[in-house]
Amino acid sequence: MDLLKGRIRPLYFKYLSAAFGGAPISSICGIVDMAMLGQYQGPQGTAAMAVISPIWNIIYSLGLLMGIGGSVLLSTLRGESEDNLKKSNEYFTAAVIGVSILAMLTWIALIFFDRELLLLFGAEESLMPLARCYVLPVKFGVPLFLFSQLLSAFLRNDANPGLATRAVLCGGIFNVFGDYILVFVLDLGILGAGMATCLGCLLTVCVMLTHFLKPQCTLRFVRPARLLHKLGRIALTGFSTFFIDVAMAS
Numbered sequence: 548m549d550l551l552k553g554r555i556r557p558l559y560f561k562y563l564s565a566a567f568g569g570a571p572i573s574s575i576c577g578i579v580d581m582a583m584l585g586q587y588q589g590p591q592g593t594a595a596m597a598v599i600s601p602i603w604n605i606i607y608s609l610g611l612l613m614g615i616g617g618s619v620l621l622s623t624l625r626g627e628s629e630d631n632l633k634k635s636n637e638y639f640t641a642a643v644i645g646v647s648i649l650a651m652l653t654w655i656a657l658i659f660f661d662r663e664l665l666l667l668f669g670a671e672e673s674l675m676p677l678a679r680c681y682v683l684p685v686k687f688g689v690p691l692f693l694f695s696q697l698l699s700a701f702l703r704n705d706a707n708p709g710l711a712t713r714a715v716l717c718g719g720i721f722n723v724f725g726d727y728i729l730v731f732v733l734d735l736g737i738l739g740a741g742m743a744t745c746l747g748c749l750l751t752v753c754v755m756l757t758h759f760l761k762p763q764c765t766l767r768f769v770r771p772a773r774l775l776h777k778l779g780r781i782a783l784t785g786f787s788t789f790f791i792d793v794a795m796a797s
Contacts, residue, residue: 584740612785613782650689698752699755702755706763717751725747726740
């Protein structure tokens with residue numbers, strides 16, 4: 548990607564189409580989840596999803612914190628000089644380490660404090676069994692949701708926005724059809740909706756990981772110098788995106 552000598556128009560539309568292609572599917576998946584559970588579980592199913600929604604926002608926001616922050620710093624360094632390839636990959640490695648730590652902390656919070664979190668976001672005793680049933684499979688897939696946001700950001704900054712979009716579309720489409728099959732056909736109800744969401748995210752991550760098999764991939768794991776300093780810079784850079792996304796949970 549050469550912004551000084553390359554053709555800006557096709558480059559612009561390449562990234563614009565990728566952004567528009569991936570954004571709607573996330574909203575569609577949320578609507579489909581609510582609609583199907585509303586049909587299967589009744590009003591309580593829809594209410595349970597409304598309680599769970601803020602938890603989703605926080606999980607995805609933590610992935611964006613490391614993904615956006617790290618990928619912006621990576622691109623900045625590469626834009627300054629072609630000799631910064633190794634240094635930029637230190638931020639990629641640091642972001643992966645950072646999101647792994649956040650995933651572990653989120654994992655522990657959901658496993659041991661799921662009830663308290665659901666109460667915090669307004670779950671009443673009548674909704675608690677349904678909400679916890681949905682969260683049960685999500686507990687096993689928490690790292691996937693954070694890594695999907697991380698990889699999506701880095702793939703777009705490693706000149707492969709199309710793959711990031713295709714990955715999100717694959718996972719989203721699977722989630723839609725998986726919802727129907729698991730909720731209605733297999734009669735799993737809200738548990739099936741949680742399983743479909745996790746399996747869809749797993750598919751998304753698997754598709755994104757194929758980027759590392761391509762010869763044009765420039766993302767590499769290198770030992771980062773001053774890891775804590777880099778994590779601080781990543782968090783600071785990605786904080787605005789993180790804060791905006793978390794605000795949507797309120």
